[in-house]
Each structure stands twice: as C-alpha cells, then as structure tokens.
Amino acid sequence: MSASRSILLIIGGGIAAYKVLELIRRLKDRGIASRCILTKAGEEFITPLSVSSLAGERCFTDLFSLTDEADIGHIALSRSTDLLVVAPATADLIAKMATGLANDLASTALLATDKRVLIAPAMNPKMWEHPATQRNMAQLEKDGVLVVGPNSGAMAERGESGPGRMAEPNEILGAIEQALAGETPRAIGFLGRLPGGAATGSKPLAGQHVLITSGPTHEPIDPVRYIANRSSGKQGHAIAAAAAAAGASVTLVSGPVSLPDPAGVTTIHVESAREMLAAVESALPADIAIFAAAVADWRVADAAPEKMKKGAGGTPALSLVENPDILATIAHRKAGRPACVVGFAAETEHVIEYARAKLAKKGCDLIVANDVGGTGVMGGDANTVHLVTTEGVETWPTLAKDEVANRLIAHIARLAQAPKAN
Structure with a gap:
C-alpha cells in the first residue's frame, strides 16, 4: 500500500472505541496515514491525547473551533483524504448519516465528503435489530456506504449476546485496504455482502439446518468417576450462536458444559460419545454438520455399577475400548450425508500434518485445526485456527472464540453457496 494513502477516521462513542487505538497502530504499520475525529461520546471512552499520540497528529473534536476552521475546515478535512471510516459506527451516527443530519x-x-465511506457498526443487539436501525442501514447501503460487520457474540452488558459487536481491528483494516484499492470490501458480519461481493441479505444461512456438536463427553468408570478432557464447549456454543444469527435452524448436541444454551437454538444434552452419536443421527437430515465436540476416544469396557473402593486389591486395571467415530460415521454416510461436513482437530504437535491426515481419513470437507499444547486454549476465550481442505491451508490470526465462530460460519456460508463441480 502506498504511503501516500490516507483515511479520515471518525471514532464514535461506545466501549468498542478502545479497539480503534489498535486499528490506528496497524494502519501506521501498513503505511496508511489517519487523521481522526473523536466525537463527544467517543471522548467518554478514549482521550484525544491517546488518539493523537498513535496517529501522529492532532485529533479533531470541535466543529466550531476557530483554529481548525481557519487552518483546515470541516469540508477540507473530509475531502483531503482517500476514504472516510466510521468506527465504531453507533446507532446515533448511523441515524445521522441516513437522514443527513449535521x-x-x-x-x-460525513455530509460534506465526496469520498467513499466505510462504517463498522457497533451497538447492543436489540438496537442493531431495531427496525429503525435496519431502515437506516438499508438507506446507507443504497447510498453506497460500505459496511464491515457487525460480528455476533457477547456484549459488554452482562448477559447480552447477539449481532452488534464491532468487527475486529484486523477485519476493519482488511476492509480499508480493499476500499483503498477500489474494491468493495466484504462484510464480516451478516448484513450486506459475503466475501466475493455476492449480495446475501441479512441471513445467508436462512432455510438451512445446521447440526453442531460441542463440549466434551464423559465416559463413566463408575457412578462417580469418568474419562473426559478439558473442553469447555465455548467454541462449539459460539458457532451455534453464530449459525443462528446467520438465519439457520440450528440443532446443538452438547456434552456436559457449564454454559447456558445459546438463544434461538435447539439444544440436546448428552453425556457419553454413544449418546452423542445417537442424538446426531436422530437430528438428521441436515444441510451442514459441524463437529466441534471433543469426544473421548475411549471408554471403559465395563463401567462398575458401584463406586470402586481403594483396598488391598491395589490399583484396578481399566480395560478400554474405542468410542464410535462420530465425524467419520456421518461423513461416510451414503444416504443422508450433509452437503458440508466440518470436523475439528485439536493437536499438541504437527498440527497441519495431522489435520491433513484426519481430513483424508474421516471423509469430511473441512478440518478446523488448532494447537492445544499450550495453556489458555481449552477452556479459554481465544483460539488460533487453521482451515484445512484438499485445496490448501488458511491460517487465521488469534481471535476471540466468538469471532472465530462468526468467521467460520461466514466461510461455510460461502462454501454452501458455491457452485458444485460436475
């Protein structure tokens, strides 16, 4: 990207404003200069000093500053740039843009500019879904305003979740670079366009049944002990929420987790791998199946009917047998196989190599692989994944699990809409 490229960054009010500081830093790393306007509401979350320190020049705040009007002026400020970016684009700013308030x-x-405008919406899900906001968004897209996001996930407000999270800085940066190159940026969320520019409306998986597994399985040793792993179910549950936000009818088969059931999702609770397979098969047919659960590979051949006691007999020997392979069972179905089958591979070494082998062995269409050898992945809130197909490997940066889910569902929606080879 040429160092002469520049944007005017308008920072709205909202907790997502803090992410914009990271965006400014990344813009500078790419040689993209940013002049910044910080709204009064934005000043409640970040300061003009922090913005100007990162941008390398003064942050503008006041419409009626005599110095600013004499030196630059709001019209010159909006036109002496290559692109205007609004992040976070609050419901208030979106309403002003749609109705021409100034x-x-x-x-x-924004009203005085003759340049392209890109917005990154951010607000509470109820505000985002309100008919007034949707009318305003429809008007902005009709006016040619470019949109990135919003993502779906947990909100700052306790217990709130759904579409309305601002796109991540790397996602906004990608959209900015596309816009500066004269392209139409892809929407990371579910309003507007999917990557590639195809119009989708707000629900790209509308009419699709998506089947998802999540969490661990517990394989009993006796009535009080079991074999399991450290899976929390956070990634699988986030995928279910993202699929529902994309308009799908979602069935979630969940092992034992401490998470609430995602809103708008049919959740089936199971304990063991055999119970999970039975629930999955009973939930078919499905258009898309995503197997994110960390199913125990083995179970005890004969679980004790009563609690096993320590005693003179020493340590008991456990005879293990393999559990059914749920992913392979569904992927290899000759009748009723979902059109898109996605598996997960949690590895501690040779992540890509093992994922490629799993892709071939299991018969699925896509493997989402990650390295769980370190700390903070299983049970944590972030993930770094590699999408492995027969065509190659796509590696994503470390993202919150909600963002991984959102991007994965957008990716799968593109696969589902792609024309099939003869």
Whole structure:
C-alpha cells in the first residue's frame, strides 16, 4: 500500500472505541496515514491525547473551533483524504448519516465528503435489530456506504449476546485496504455482502439446518468417576450462536458444559460419545454438520455399577475400548450425508500434518485445526485456527472464540453457496 494513502477516521462513542487505538497502530504499520475525529461520546471512552499520540497528529473534536476552521475546515478535512471510516459506527451516527443530519464535526464531515465511506457498526443487539436501525442501514447501503460487520457474540452488558459487536481491528483494516484499492470490501458480519461481493441479505444461512456438536463427553468408570478432557464447549456454543444469527435452524448436541444454551437454538444434552452419536443421527437430515465436540476416544469396557473402593486389591486395571467415530460415521454416510461436513482437530504437535491426515481419513470437507499444547486454549476465550481442505491451508490470526465462530460460519456460508463441480 502506498504511503501516500490516507483515511479520515471518525471514532464514535461506545466501549468498542478502545479497539480503534489498535486499528490506528496497524494502519501506521501498513503505511496508511489517519487523521481522526473523536466525537463527544467517543471522548467518554478514549482521550484525544491517546488518539493523537498513535496517529501522529492532532485529533479533531470541535466543529466550531476557530483554529481548525481557519487552518483546515470541516469540508477540507473530509475531502483531503482517500476514504472516510466510521468506527465504531453507533446507532446515533448511523441515524445521522441516513437522514443527513449535521450537528457536530463528525456528521458534518460525513455530509460534506465526496469520498467513499466505510462504517463498522457497533451497538447492543436489540438496537442493531431495531427496525429503525435496519431502515437506516438499508438507506446507507443504497447510498453506497460500505459496511464491515457487525460480528455476533457477547456484549459488554452482562448477559447480552447477539449481532452488534464491532468487527475486529484486523477485519476493519482488511476492509480499508480493499476500499483503498477500489474494491468493495466484504462484510464480516451478516448484513450486506459475503466475501466475493455476492449480495446475501441479512441471513445467508436462512432455510438451512445446521447440526453442531460441542463440549466434551464423559465416559463413566463408575457412578462417580469418568474419562473426559478439558473442553469447555465455548467454541462449539459460539458457532451455534453464530449459525443462528446467520438465519439457520440450528440443532446443538452438547456434552456436559457449564454454559447456558445459546438463544434461538435447539439444544440436546448428552453425556457419553454413544449418546452423542445417537442424538446426531436422530437430528438428521441436515444441510451442514459441524463437529466441534471433543469426544473421548475411549471408554471403559465395563463401567462398575458401584463406586470402586481403594483396598488391598491395589490399583484396578481399566480395560478400554474405542468410542464410535462420530465425524467419520456421518461423513461416510451414503444416504443422508450433509452437503458440508466440518470436523475439528485439536493437536499438541504437527498440527497441519495431522489435520491433513484426519481430513483424508474421516471423509469430511473441512478440518478446523488448532494447537492445544499450550495453556489458555481449552477452556479459554481465544483460539488460533487453521482451515484445512484438499485445496490448501488458511491460517487465521488469534481471535476471540466468538469471532472465530462468526468467521467460520461466514466461510461455510460461502462454501454452501458455491457452485458444485460436475
């Protein structure tokens, strides 16, 4: 990207404003200069000093500053750049843009510009889904405003979850670079366009049945002990929520977890691998199946009917047998196989090599692989994944599990809409 490229970054009010500081730093790393306008609401979350320190020049805040108007002016400020970016684009800023209001520096600059505009919406899910916001968004897209996001996931407000999270800095940066190159940026969320520019509306998986497994399985040793792993179910549950937000009818088969059932999802609770397989088969047919559960590979051949006691007999020997392979069972079905079958591979070494082998052996269409050898992945809130197919490997940066889920569902939606080879 040429160092002469520049943007005018308008920072709205909201907790997502703090992410914009990281965006400014990444823009500078790419040689993209950023002049910044910080709204009054934005100043409640970050300061003009922090913005200007990262951007390398003054942060503008006041429409009626005599110095600014004499030196630059709001019209010159909005036109002496290659692109205007609004992040976070609050419901208030979106409403002002859609109706042509101009009562502060940010809205005046947006109305006076002759450049392309890219927005990254961020707000509470109920505000995002409100008919007024959707009308305003429809008007902005009709006016040619570019959109990145929003993502779906947990909100700052306790217990709130759904579409409305601002796209991550790397996602916004990618959209900025596409816009500066004259392309139409892909929407990371579910409003507008999927990557590639195809119009989808707000629900790219509408009419699709998506079957998802999540969490661990517990294989009993006796009535109080079991074999399991450290899976928390956070990634699988996040995928279920993202699929529901994309308009799918979602069936989630969940092993024992401490998470609440995702809203708008049919959840079936199971304990063991055999119970999970039975629940999966009873939930078919499905258009898409995503097997994110960390199913125990083995179970005790004969679980004790009563609690096993320590005693003179010494340590008991456990005879193990293999559990059914749920992913392979569904992927190799000759009748009723989902059109897209996705497996997960949690590895501690040779992650890509083992994932490729698993892809071939299991017969699925895509493997999502990650390294769980370190700390903080199983049970944590972030993940670094590699999408492995017969065509190659796509590696994503470390993202919150909600963001991994959102991007994965968008990726799968593209696969589902792609024309099939003859």
